[in-house]
Amino acid sequence: MSTQRRRVPPGRVGRLWLDRHLATAQRGADLLERKLRLLLDRERAERQAAADAGSAWREELAHADTWLMRGLLLGGEQALAQSVPADRARVGVEWAALMGVHHPAAVTWTAPVRSPAEPTPPNTALAHAETAYRAAVHAAAEYAAHQAAAELLAAEAQRVRHRVRALRRHWIPQLRHELALLELALEESEHEEAVRRRWAASRGAM
Template sequence: MSPRASRAATGRAGRLRLRRGLATALRGADLLDRKLRLLLDREHTARRAAEEAHRAWDEALADADTWLLRGVLLGGERALARAAPVDRVRVDIRWAALMGVRHPAAVECAAPVRSTAEPTPSNTALAHAETAYRAAVRAAAELAAHQAAADLLAAEAERTRRRVRALRRHWIPRLQAELGAVELALEAAEHEEAVRRRWAAGRAGR
């Protein structure tokens, strides 16, 4: 029901339309409140997952840098160049939807498989560095996915919060006020009609 239609509502038909509109607005506000709670809860979960992924990324990156330095000190930069695989890590993102919000839900990282023609790391330190860097890449991908999910959910939560605020602070009170005015007008009209009927009945009796 539009504001113009609600302002023009009069009589019993208008009261019925206002009651239906008010019931719809109240039900909509309740549904939006539930949606907002779900969005905020999922956003909080994504934020915590992003924090854990950030810590894992920091630890894996520091560990990888340490092993890399040891490997380079043991074998030199030429050993590092020979040990690097040709293919890159492939990251796939699995998406999910919550209350109409599509967001990253999980990531899958496919590490490159070293072919028989490619040389293996010349020392144990470089092998450890390769494993640690793969873990860092996975943590970075998970961090990006969780952060993106949290941002998307937060944006939808803010839009939902504005809609709830508009309903509860403006639209619902307006409908309630208009419904009250229509009901008062109907009560006054019914009272006047009852007075006229009693007056007419009195005249008929005389």
Template structure:
């Protein structure tokens, strides 16, 4: 909220402006709170997804390293180099938006392809290791996408929370106080005007009598 505001005009014009500003602030706070709830729900969902993908990643990586060690013991480093495909895996990240926040929605990957000229793993341990490493890469991509999305959503949720706090704790109370002062002044002015009219009517009636 801006710290610089136009001065409130006196009288009914000021009351009208303050009522409009207060109504706008209240509606804005309600909308921001709904946005905050949606963001927090989405963040929790993404955190759970990232946590699960992280566990899968760790399990598959540990499994792959175990099989790789066995393969090295059976065939040596040369067999590992010969069993590794020359092609590389490719990871594609798809993006979406929630309440104006752009974040990763999913991650897909293309596994490396072994050409017909390349040798296949020389023992079953390397075959199992290759399968586990592919699963680990897939889980790592999913974990990274979900974690990044959760962090982006969390950052927007924090910004939204600060805006709601500013409205609820500062802006709305200030407008409410200012409106109360203006309405009190108008009420007093109307009361004084009523008293003056009664006095005027009383004097006229007395003089006429």
């Protein structure tokens, strides 16, 4: 507190200084609270999207495992090895920014391509398993992207929340206290000046 007093200019200049800094602090707190609301809204949306993608991932994975077991019973492990394409799936992540927070915004998915020379799954069960596993991998990528976005947004929201708390609970009350003390000092000074003037006027009239 004493450090803050030493920084404040004396007199009416100090009152203007405090008024300006108080207005800036209040405006900053309002803007940060708006940012916090936007971050929390997006975080909730990302967590819901992650929950939906996670459910789809687990459902497709269980579905694929069921078809895989059927396919193995029909054709054996050799049939599975022969039907796996040499190409691999490719996943890309597109990034966006919200209030300065860079986070995953979308997932691009490219399924593996089987060349004409490669054999296709020898039975229907393995074909269904392949389709389901591709959907599961896609859903897993979506889940990971939404979950990462939610965590990044939550971390920034926590930082903003701390800054708002510091402004609302410490900096703004400190400025108001300093302003009240300075205004009281100015009132006392003006009152003393008025008394001196009246005394001087009464002395001059004698």
